[in-house]
Amino acid sequence: MKYQGKTDFSHKTPAKVGVLITNLGTPEAPTKPALKRYLKQFLSDPRVVEVPRFVWWFILNGVILNFRPARSAKAYQGVWTDKGSPLLIHTQNQHKAIAEQLVVEFGDKIVVEYAMRYGKPAINETIDKMLAQGVRQLLVLPLYPQYSATTTASTFDAIAQDFTKRRWLPDFKFISHYHDNADYIQAIADKIRAHWDKKGRADKLVFSYHGIPKRYLDNGDPYHCECYKTSRLVADNLALNKDEYITTFQSRFGKEEWLKPYTDHSLQAFPKQGIKSVQVICPGFSADCLETIEEIGEENRDYFIEAGGERFEYIEALNSDPQHIDMLVNLIKTNLANWSGDFTPATETDKFAKEQGATN
Numbered sequence: 001m002k003y004q005g006k007t008d009f010s011h012k013t014p015a016k017v018g019v020l021i022t023n024l025g026t027p028e029a030p031t032k033p034a035l036k037r038y039l040k041q042f043l044s045d046p047r048v049v050e051v052p053r054f055v056w057w058f059i060l061n062g063v064i065l066n067f068r069p070a071r072s073a074k075a076y077q078g079v080w081t082d083k084g085s086p087l088l089i090h091t092q093n094q095h096k097a098i099a100e101q102l103v104v105e106f107g108d109k110i111v112v113e114y115a116m117r118y119g120k121p122a123i124n125e126t127i128d129k130m131l132a133q134g135v136r137q138l139l140v141l142p143l144y145p146q147y148s149a150t151t152t153a154s155t156f157d158a159i160a161q162d163f164t165k166r167r168w169l170p171d172f173k174f175i176s177h178y179h180d181n182a183d184y185i186q187a188i189a190d191k192i193r194a195h196w197d198k199k200g201r202a203d204k205l206v207f208s209y210h211g212i213p214k215r216y217l218d219n220g221d222p223y224h225c226e227c228y229k230t231s232r233l234v235a236d237n238l239a240l241n242k243d244e245y246i247t248t249f250q251s252r253f254g255k256e257e258w259l260k261p262y263t264d265h266s267l268q269a270f271p272k273q274g275i276k277s278v279q280v281i282c283p284g285f286s287a288d289c290l291e292t293i294e295e296i297g298e299e300n301r302d303y304f305i306e307a308g309g310e311r312f313e314y315i316e317a318l319n320s321d322p323q324h325i326d327m328l329v330n331l332i333k334t335n336l337a338n339w340s341g342d343f344t345p346a347t348e349t350d351k352f353a354k355e356q357g358a359t360n
């Protein structure tokens with residue numbers, strides 16, 4: 001059968017609303033074979049690497065997947081915990097805390113799940129599980145505050161791809177960004193304030209975001225603007241003037257130009273400009289992961305200190321801070337507002353079902 005459907009549908013199945021939170025995904029283990037599987041799926045995504053497919057196939061399979069997995073596995077070993085990858089653990093904790101709040105409010109009318117764009121739990125398998133529980137209205141929230149085609153649109157692609165195979169689609173809503181959401185800005189600003197209360201201020205506050213190739217910005221990706229807007233709104237909230245903070249971009253991959261200024265180059269240049277202490281926050285990461293713990297907290301710290309910097313502090317991601325969870329729950333509830341009413345199937349269908357002898 002071309003389209004999948006339930007052949008034993010019962011009109012007694014209560015219709016539910018589903019909330020699916022997603023993030024990027026992470027390897028299953030910090031090992032070379034697991035990294036090879038993860039990187040192959042991730043870097044084969046045409047949203048991530050916009051290079052003609054046949055050219056990229058040779059580069060990916062001939063070069064990258066022969067060298068990068070070993071190097072990346074080593075980096076992951078440094079951040080791996082007893083419970084697994086930090087990104088997965090934080091996402092699981094976020095899911096648990098969000099679900100608890102929503103279930104208190106909506107009871108068994110709501111199903112809350114999490115999935116990963118790459119690796120597990122996979123988006124298609126999770127949607128399958130949700131629809132099997134009677135979800136007829138599906139809200140998806142990718143945990144990327146700033147929209148980028150490389151992340152947000154790629155998540156949409158995975159859902160759309162799943163939907164092409166289904167017979168009965170749910171109502172569907174997709175939150176494409178929340179980079180300027182007032183509660184999100186407040187949560188980031190309060191996180192910085194809490195850090196200042198403990199450690200005092202530094203010469204510079206650095207907002208470091210994951211980069212993308214500059215070509216994607218030139219071709220219309222709004223990510224760069226959304227990062228700058230987040231930084232500006234947080235800086236306004238903290239009453240910072242322009243020379244007290246900077247927006248930079250980290251995690252370059254490959255040889256072409258990426259969004260500038262680069263985080264590593266900026267940190268290396270600061271000590272010569274008289275900036276001897278920095279505090280770095282990564283507002284584009286809703287959860288700490290390899291790119292924040294290892295790349296910022298270790299690699300970039302070393303660059304700064306080696307260049308003559310004296311004090312380097314990384315301010316953690318919002319992870320499952322209560323203020324972050326409340327902010328995400330509010331965002332979800334706002335988007336569920338006109339969905340929280342009647343979930344029952346259409347009357348005509350019921351009438352038809354009755355004529356056919358159904359008992360509901």
Ligand SMILES: C=CC1=C(C)c2cc3[nH]c(cc4nc(cc5[nH]c(cc1n2)c(C)c5CCC(=O)O)C(CCC(=O)O)=C4C)c(C)c3C=C
Pocket residue numbers: 024025026027039048049068072085087144148150151210211212213223251253284285288289290291
């Ligand atoms: C062409 C390559 C990449 C683009 C474009 C890109 C965009 C992008 N990524 C994130 C968030 C994360 N990326 C993470 C890891 C990671 N990213 C790339 C490449 C690109 N990312 C690679 C190859 C890796 C794997 C690690 C490595 O080998 O260096 C992670 C961490 C995942 C984890 O398991 O901890 C996150 C999160 C965003 C937000 C973004 C564009 C906006």
Ligand SMILES: [Fe+2]
Pocket residue numbers: 210251
């Ligand atoms: Fe990335």
Ligand SMILES: [Fe+2]
Pocket residue numbers: 251252290291295
């Ligand atoms: Fe990195």
